[in-house]
Amino acid sequence: MAHMRNKAESAGRATKVKTKHKELGLTREKLLDMYEKMLLPRMISERMWRMLRQGKLLFVVSSEGHEATGVGTAYALNMGSDYIVHYYRDLSVVLAAGMTVKDVMLQVFGKADDPSGGGRELPGLFCSSKLRLVSTSSPIAVQLPHAAGIALASKIKGEKIVTITYFGDGATSKGDFHEALNFAGIHKLPVIFVCENNKYAISVPQSKQMAIENVADRAPGYGFPGVVVDGNDVLEVYRAAKEAVERARNGLGPTLIEAKTYRYAPHTSNDDGVRYRTQEEIEEWKKKDPIEKFKQYLKEHGILSEALEKEIRAKLEQQIDEAVDFADKAPLPKPEDALTHVYAEPRR
Amino acid sequence: MAHMRNKAESAGRATKVKTKHKELGLTREKLLDMYEKMLLPRMISERMWRMLRQGKLLFVVSSEGHEATGVGTAYALNMGSDYIVHYYRDLSVVLAAGMTVKDVMLQVFGKADDPSGGGRELPGLFCSSKLRLVSTSSPIAVQLPHAAGIALASKIKGEKIVTITYFGDGATSKGDFHEALNFAGIHKLPVIFVCENNKYAISVPQSKQMAIENVADRAPGYGFPGVVVDGNDVLEVYRAAKEAVERARNGLGPTLIEAKTYRYAPHTSNDDGVRYRTQEEIEEWKKKDPIEKFKQYLKEHGILSEALEKEIRAKLEQQIDEAVDFADKAPLPKPEDALTHVYAEPRR
Amino acid sequence: MAVKTVIEALREGLWEEMKRDERVIVLGEDIGIQGGVFRLTDGFVQEFGEERVIDTPLAESLIVGAAIGAAMNGLKPVAEIQFADFIYPAVDQIINEAAKIRYRSTSNYSCPIVVRAPYGGGIHGGLYHSQSLEALFSHIAGLKVVAPSTPYDAKGLIKAAVRDVDPVIFLEHKKTYRLIKGEVPEGDYVVPLGKADVKRQGKNITVVAYGLMLHYSLEAAEAVSRDGIDVEVVDLRTLRPLDKETLLSSVKKTGKVIIVHEDSKFGGFGAELSATIAEEAFDYLDGPIVRVTAPDVPAMPYSPPLEDYCMPSPEKIAGAIRQLAAY
Amino acid sequence: MAVKTVIEALREGLWEEMKRDERVIVLGEDIGIQGGVFRLTDGFVQEFGEERVIDTPLAESLIVGAAIGAAMNGLKPVAEIQFADFIYPAVDQIINEAAKIRYRSTSNYSCPIVVRAPYGGGIHGGLYHSQSLEALFSHIAGLKVVAPSTPYDAKGLIKAAVRDVDPVIFLEHKKTYRLIKGEVPEGDYVVPLGKADVKRQGKNITVVAYGLMLHYSLEAAEAVSRDGIDVEVVDLRTLRPLDKETLLSSVKKTGKVIIVHEDSKFGGFGAELSATIAEEAFDYLDGPIVRVTAPDVPAMPYSPPLEDYCMPSPEKIAGAIRQLAAY
């Protein structure tokens, strides 16, 4: 069946809410770390929108709303050895993977020292061979076959390494989605497909993208499990991701995780985001803010206090200030740098 | 659910076998017509292989084994108004649609008067605007989006016209399969997708093409029914196709029909067909020959006698002789004809 | 006459065609309630309804493939690819199918679709929102390829494209959308496909361009005219079928030619222009055939200094003109 | 030295590379038990196993996309596209991804894949088993494009391609597979990418070709030598990066040039060769730059008279040589 976990079961879990993180093996430190890694991309995104209005940035794509999905999945990985194949909505994943705020700012400012690619890609697309954060691009769904291929190579090499890849609901309409999942199913590849279903591909609502309720329902057609999860509940996301990572690492093959979530901001700074969604719908979803939800949980369990929250925010604010300042002052690329890295430089 | 009809049900039907054609509303004349239209492509295919060995043809792609699938589906259509989008394995469909044996022979000989395209396409790809037999090509699965688009146009024009398209198991791995079925599901288009699952894409067995048993199981992921049917039983194929055509014509949307069948000959004359299948497997399937099966049924019901069978064969043999003779003597295209029909000829 | 932008002119032309002929439908990503990411189809769904203005799933091969099917069944589909950079998944449908349907069926079927695609750089779009793809499509017999540069031409050409009975790839330079303004007549007129237009008469050097580069070339021509170099600027408008007559007669007159495009150089569309000239007007040439293009890099980077380096500019064109004039 | 066919040479080169380096894998349709539809990988799955010789589903975008992923994770994938005509669904992965990975990541990642594709006509393959696609790929910075013509070069070039650290499109003319024979050394040697080869010395006219057309050009050169025309024949071998030096120095020597390819003319690869020459060797030219190619039709039809009409032949090349010689 498509859903490893249906609504009744999740409701059942809700009663066990007090022990959830222990059941998941998450310590206080880890939980606070996760919280910080959700807050950070939110605060960076807000800063980016501000800088856009100030004319300091030319373009913004942000991830407000997707933080639980990103952090919940990323924290289920072995960082630095597992492969991460993200898309532009994944600032939280990228930071969880170990990109620093400075690295992020150098990228969005398009500066020469941008470690992701020297200012070549649009803001929002990161990469690092060191962090095993794979180079990715703007075209939708092209990264899914890459993730399958990376996982194939791990399998051939006999390494117990898992690959995770992220994409939106829009991506599920593309041929590459189908071809990649089909191949992964045939070869039982160690790969996890995470669909961040925020109900829209820019303006196109899910009902015009597919005739079904859940993307996860397609997984049985590829011979592996599909899971629907509340993408705004970081612990539920983590639980689903952990199971999927274990399956993959143990040679049991892929999982499709569909995280139901919502993007709060417009698609990008080129979108006003007002024509296709009602204010009510946005407000409805704001009530389910993943950060608020997690904060509530942490407070209920005495892990986070108002004071600590303030402290964390101040620390992150400062990190961002410093990074912005640094990146702002960093040099732009030299024009003729455009000519490098077309092919491998000849060995000297 | 994926299967409108499971094995138990089919078994149940087997007991009602005596009344099957009446239940389906098929008269004696119609049944004999169907039988003839199954026999004809078989006899043409056999003739083509012979002509290949004689050096009279350069290339053969044939449909032995697929006759029940082709005829059972095609006979559920309104010929001349419904659109047919075939692939190269569909000689039986093409003849059922009204192509004459002469037209077929002119095509496979690549003659100037080939009505499908003046000898431009490889043998096995036919078309006729008059018969609403749509122009199709060698690349796999590209015709599925066309079928969706044709059905979309019928819907927009408010015409109660159905489109049917055919493809192999191999085609289901391609992005175009996914994109077309998804779109058809969203718009509830009047289109029928017929997968002629003969277990191989050239040499690649189903197990290396997909991690599932039935292609039809993918239909729920597109929001419409999928049906598995014995592709060697022309009446069962007809039943499934009729239901699908009715659904489509009544605005209820697409159906995916998976007809399980087998190709007896090699993939084409460029394949020896021996490396990837055992002789036993081929023999096993020959016992289920769709023509033999239908002949048995017709005999049991007193519709076909040995004498009539002989008469039909003789008639078809003569048709084929005449067509071969005609096509053989017909002129080849003039070399510079290669330059025509690139764009519409300017109006004079 | 009213002064309009390129995008207004295109919108007006397409709108009028949808009014004129109910077989015309538009389909693509975000073209409905959103009115397209550039707002070219703003208001269309309200006027023509969801049956004729179709928000598709995110699937370029399907967009073109379904358009092909609808065209074979009597409609006139205008497919929008949101950015030309994203057209690659549809090239199989465009090249193997649309371009070959008439040919392979000796006109049993034809494929009268229009595929619109905003292309080109200089708008901080980075590697995947700046590409120029005319070389790819103009190589393909069976396709027509159009690239307007002015509002007047844009409206007249989109109408001609919609009325054409064969597949047309309609490339709209997105930087010209709001930058370039010009007079556009009310109501119906057509600019025929396959006809170039001499946008500036001159006798020393021919500059051949299209899209945004036409405007940069006119600027460059103006600049060098102060040095006494009299430049003729040919706006191709349609890249395939190429108006060889206009091209060659200008070259034969001036004897020197500069080809300008924004795409990278090696194997770009300019190569064909150069080759046509070298083959058919060789005896008239007084100097090498020069190309001003982007450098041979995979695509235009995002960061402004890198982007600027890649974009041909009026200054770079003027430089090339001066150099060739001195040859 | 043993005399081998082109396909035997390719098979031997690929086999030796798989022996040499266990990171090399091959993937594609029917390449396992079937040994490929042309039998190029015959015996590979038996020797190297199903993990390194992967029969994929029928999905070209996946074949290349998975190869890209495997390459980013340290393997050296050699992807087979069964016929070049079917590569279009993979061009997004090839052009937007493979060609741009190094560039967009400033070498954080690279994409060392080889995509092999049998191309070309003259084998009664019709519209979809005869196409030539070198124009499409050679336009793309970030890709290397190789098209061998002789067995010796085929083996040496496939080895160089496998060892290259960037993506290589390896175009094999399927008519040469069994038609063309030549000496091939046992064991390891490499023909470097990016180097053309003068296959026949001459002083009157340069003919530039690759693949099957190289052989037709040599035949034509032989034929016209009886009329006292001394033809130099340049075999490009690699189309991108182009060996301009060899090309231009031959043209500068002879002053006349004919470019031969099987693909249609308008916007074909020959256009770039012509443009390069018109731009960089203009002063050395004694006549127009002539192209001998297929006519501008969507693809090569099946019926023999139509196919013959489309294929350039030694006779057509010889005719063009004689005409240009008389210029």
Ligand SMILES: Cc1ncc(C[n+]2csc(CCOP(=O)(O)OP(=O)(O)O)c2C)c(N)n1
């Ligand atoms: C192949 C392709 N087509 C179109 C686009 C333009 N585009 C960018 S994002 C987007 C919508 C993506 O929606 P979804 O996958 O749901 O991701 P989300 O932005 O909602 O997270 C579109 C159409 C693109 N980037 N790539």
Ligand SMILES: Cc1ncc(C[n+]2csc(CCOP(=O)(O)OP(=O)(O)O)c2C)c(N)n1
């Ligand atoms: C896009 C594409 N890739 C590869 C091929 C080569 N090819 C021709 S038929 C075929 C197998 C098709 O198998 P299937 O769809 O099962 O149809 P069948 O021949 O079994 O009826 C392949 C790989 C092709 N025609 N098109």
Ligand SMILES: [Mg+2]
């Ligand atoms: Mg979305």
Ligand SMILES: [Mg+2]
């Ligand atoms: Mg099959």
